[in-house]
Amino acid sequence: MDITRFISTHRKLLLVGFPLLIILVFLATLPLYGGVYYTRLLTTILMYVVLSVSWAMFSGSTGYMSLAPAAFFGVGIYTTGFLQNTLPFPVIIPIGGLLSFMLALLVGMVTLRLRGIYFTIFTFGLVVFMSEVVAALESELFGRVGQHINQLPGETIFYAMLVTAVATLLAIYFIRRSRLGLAMLSIGGNEEAAAHMGVNTTRMKVLTFAISAFFMGLAGVIMAPVKVYIDPRIAFSLSYSFMPILMSIFGGMGQFYGPVVGAAVFGYLEKTLRGQFSTYFMLGFGIILVVVILFLPNGIAGLVPMLQGKLSGVIAKLRKGGKAEQHANT
Amino acid sequence: MRILEGQSVTKYFGGLAAVSKVDFHVDQGEIVGLIGPNGAGKTTLFNLISGALPLSSGEIRFKGQKLHGLKPHQICKMGLSRTFQETKVFSNMPVLQNVLVGAFFGSPNRVSGADAAGEVTQALEFVGLSAMSATPVIDLTLVDQKRVEVARALATKPELLLLDELMAGLNLTEISEAMELVTKIRDTGITIFMVEHVMKAIMGICGRIMVLHHGEQIAEGTCQEIACNKTVIDVYLGEEAHAGS
Numbered sequence: 001m002d003i004t005r006f007i008s009t010h011r012k013l014l015l016v017g018f019p020l021l022i023i024l025v026f027l028a029t030l031p032l033y034g035g036v037y038y039t040r041l042l043t044t045i046l047m048y049v050v051l052s053v054s055w056a057m058f059s060g061s062t063g064y065m066s067l068a069p070a071a072f073f074g075v076g077i078y079t080t081g082f083l084q085n086t087l088p089f090p091v092i093i094p095i096g097g098l099l100s101f102m103l104a105l106l107v108g109m110v111t112l113r114l115r116g117i118y119f120t121i122f123t124f125g126l127v128v129f130m131s132e133v134v135a136a137l138e139s140e141l142f143g144r145v146g147q148h149i150n151q152l153p154g155e156t157i158f159y160a161m162l163v164t165a166v167a168t169l170l171a172i173y174f175i176r177r178s179r180l181g182l183a184m185l186s187i188g189g190n191e192e193a194a195a196h197m198g199v200n201t202t203r204m205k206v207l208t209f210a211i212s213a214f215f216m217g218l219a220g221v222i223m224a225p226v227k228v229y230i231d232p233r234i235a236f237s238l239s240y241s242f243m244p245i246l247m248s249i250f251g252g253m254g255q256f257y258g259p260v261v262g263a264a265v266f267g268y269l270e271k272t273l274r275g276q277f278s279t280y281f282m283l284g285f286g287i288i289l290v291v292v293i294l295f296l297p298n299g300i301a302g303l304v305p306m307l308q309g310k311l312s313g314v315i316a317k318l319r320k321g322g323k324a325e326q327h328a329n330t
Numbered sequence: 331m332r333i334l335e336g337q338s339v340t341k342y343f344g345g346l347a348a349v350s351k352v353d354f355h356v357d358q359g360e361i362v363g364l365i366g367p368n369g370a371g372k373t374t375l376f377n378l379i380s381g382a383l384p385l386s387s388g389e390i391r392f393k394g395q396k397l398h399g400l401k402p403h404q405i406c407k408m409g410l411s412r413t414f415q416e417t418k419v420f421s422n423m424p425v426l427q428n429v430l431v432g433a434f435f436g437s438p439n440r441v442s443g444a445d446a447a448g449e450v451t452q453a454l455e456f457v458g459l460s461a462m463s464a465t466p467v468i469d470l471t472l473v474d475q476k477r478v479e480v481a482r483a484l485a486t487k488p489e490l491l492l493l494d495e496l497m498a499g500l501n502l503t504e505i506s507e508a509m510e511l512v513t514k515i516r517d518t519g520i521t522i523f524m525v526e527h528v529m530k531a532i533m534g535i536c537g538r539i540m541v542l543h544h545g546e547q548i549a550e551g552t553c554q555e556i557a558c559n560k561t562v563i564d565v566y567l568g569e570e571a572h573a574g575s
Contacts, residue, residue: 189420
């Protein structure tokens with residue numbers, strides 16, 4: 001009795017929550033039966049989920065196209081590099097996040113006055129700049145560039161990434177629904193109008209840029225042990241900037257789950273296909289992306305409302321047809 | 331009481347004085363019209379008041395407080411809101427969310443979700459858009475987008491509302507509806523300062539009119555006075571009378 005009532009009042013929550021719970025249980029138990037390969041694959045996918053969702057939170061809603069994910073991700077990787085022998089891994093994770101957060105605050109305060117392409121180019125430059133800074137720092141500290149990262153068990157890395165991904169998704173889900181999310185959207189809609197409606201646009205932009213950098217930094221710290229060896233070129237590889245963007249576009253930025261879908265699909269494809277068809281992989285990747293941009297401007301997530309619209313159109317037509325028949329009969 | 335007051339307000343763009351030594355004031359409860367030929371500096375003056383542009387020299391006071399150095403979002407929270415000549419709606423949101431932004435952020439205090447929702451409902455009803463609250467704002471016609479801007483501005487709970495060519499591009503029926511709306515807003519206690527080219531509307535609802543030409547104020551007075559002012563007829567009204575015939 002109570003259960004049926006509960007089901008009817010929380011139907012939507014259950015419809016979404018139950019599958020999510022199953023996915024979570026599946027992921028949480030994966031290392032038990034998945035083996036090394038799938039644990040590693042899922043770790044990579046979850047990393048892309050964190051990067052894409054945090055990128056889309058800021059850039060997707062405000063319209064400020066940031067190419068900086070690689071900078072914040074790299075800061076995370078190198079936080080592990082510099083601190084691995086002095087601090088335990090679980091302590092390094094939040095430190096990497098905070099360092100990225102602070103870097104983004106600093107950069108944001110200077111550059112978020114720039115609009116459009118200028119901001120994008122600056123964030124691109126930031127990746128290169130950070131890579132140089134870290135190289136200089138490394139040779140100063142250790143007398144050489146590049147270092148080995150202490151190995152950690154694959155399950156440890158996987159669980160750290162899973163917890164981070166869940167935390168990121170929850171945080172960003174609530175940010176998107178909060179007034180901070182509304183403020184970001186209003187900046188994307190029309191920044192001047194947003195300012196005139198009382199939105200402190202500069203503060204909102206800097207804050208959300210830094211929040212997104214925090215999550216990217218976390219992911220960087222956790223991925224470092226997977227890499228075994230790092231140097232600035234590996235840590236600050238621009239593909240960590242481009243992949244999250246492509247995944248977000250592919251998945252669709254309008255919906256919260258869009259970048260998640262994009263990251264899952266492309267993360268999987270990248271891992272599995274790159275090994276077998278390394279030359280053709282990027283080509284296929286590019287073609288798929290062009291097709292999506294041309295025919296699905298709102299990404300895969302944009303398919304859902306489109307199909308819903310079509311479906312309800314068909315149903316309405318059928319009903320109308322039915323009614324017309326009835327009329328004809330009477 | 332003077333709610334808005336400007337003294338020798340000046341704005342240079344490079345060497346060009348877009349607004350030059352303009353003195354003006356708006357009293358509480360008034361509807362004041364601002365007219366003048368294209369390029370006279372009307373919108374620039376509005377941008378100076380709302381904080382979109384910094385003053386070159388002079389001073390603007392709102393409720394006795396200097397606006398110098400304040401950002402648009404701070405000025406909005408003080409109770410001064412505006413609409414835009416070229417509609418600047420939040421194109422990526424439905425109507426309701428557009429107005430919600432004003433309700434949430436326009437007030438100096440933190441507004442609860444329930445209060446904001448209430449204000450949005452009220453503002454949408456006031457401008458007659460209740461039925462379209464879920465519609466994406468870009469699907470609306472120009473006149474309805476302008477209504478959204480008015481509702482959004484009203485949701486910030488302003489004491490003074492700047493309307494920048496609210497009636498440009500509207501047909502005759504829409505103009506008289508807009509005139510009614512403006513009067514209705516004034517009747518709720520909100521003071522109005524409006525830029526307008528539609529003389530019928532200006533003459534119909536404004537208590538006082540200010541005329542700008544080449545950035546300078548050339549006349550100020552009641553509708554009657556302005557309509558008979560020779561300089562104004564020469565630089566502005568005359569043109570229109572010819573155009574109308």
